Every structure is written in structure tokens, then in C-alpha cells.
Amino acid sequence: MEYGNPFAGEVALVLNGQRYVLKLTLGALAELEADLDEDSLVALVSRFESGGFRARDVAQLLLAGLRGGGWRGNAGTLLSAEIEGGPPEATRVAALLLGRAFALPGS
Numbered sequence: 327m328e329y330g331n332p333f334a335g336e337v338a339l340v341l342n343g344q345r346y347v348l349k350l351t352l353g354a355l356a357e358l359e360a361d362l363d364e365d366s367l368v369a370l371v372s373r374f375e376s377g378g379f380r381a382r383d384v385a386q387l388l389l390a391g392l393r394g395g396g397w398r399g400n401a402g403t404l405l406s407a408e409i410e411g412g413p414p415e416a417t418r419v420a421a422l423l424l425g426r427a428f429a430l431p432g433s
Contacts, residue, residue, distance in 0.1 A: 335426040336395070339388065339419045340410035348391030348419065350427035358390040371428070374421050381413075387420040 336349045350358070359367050370387075373379040389404050409416045 332426055337391065337419050337423045337426060339416070341404070341407040343410070346392055346397055347395045348388065348423055349394040350391055350423060351394040354390040354394030355427065357393065358386055361386055371424060374424055384417050384420040387423055388416060391423045
């Protein structure tokens with residue numbers, strides 16, 4: 327599967343048989359930060375780095391990335407969608423999306 331353009335911070339995900347490109351734009355990051363139980367995105371990054379992330383973290387990251395990629399769905403639609411590859415793929419895509427959002431080009 328094509329995973330989006332890593333140099334643009336993109337990652338692909340298949341929901342209900344349709345491929346979407348996710349991206350954490352500044353607006354998507356601001357929305358994500360507002361929805362977090364923590365004071366900053368640093369806490370979310372730390373949870374992923376330590377393996378202490380929650381299913382809610384994964385869902386919030388995917389939702390923000392989908393919206394950053396232009397998707398017009400809502401949280402309910404995402405939570406009821408069939409994700410190709412299931413929870414392991416959702417987690418992998420969320421972690422990759424978060425990493426790509428903060429990676430410097432060429433790193």
C-alpha cells in the first residue's frame with residue numbers, strides 16, 4: 327500500500343475500503359491539542375514513545391489527520407468505520423503520522 331508522501335507528513339489509511347491521505351496540518355494539530363486531556367502535544371508524543379498511549383489517543387490522532395487531509399467525516403463515523411488492518415494498522419498509522427508531523431526533512 328502507498329503510505330502518502332513522507333516529506334509532506336502524509337500517511338495513508340483505508341477506511342471502509344476507501345483510501346484516505348492523513349496529514350497533521352497546523353489547524354489539525356491545534357484541534358488535536360484542544361481535544362487532549364494533557365496540556366500539550368508533548369505529552370501525547372511521550373505516551374507514544376513509551377508505549378503508554380490509549381485507544382483514544384489513536385482515534386484522536388487519526389481524526390485530526392483525516393481532517394488535515396480534507397476528510398469531512400466526524401468522530402462517530404471514524405469510530406464505526408472498518409479500518410483495513412484493524413487496530414494494529416490504526417496504531418501504526420497514528421504513530422507514523424505523529425512522527426512525520428514533527429520530523430525534519432531528511433531525518
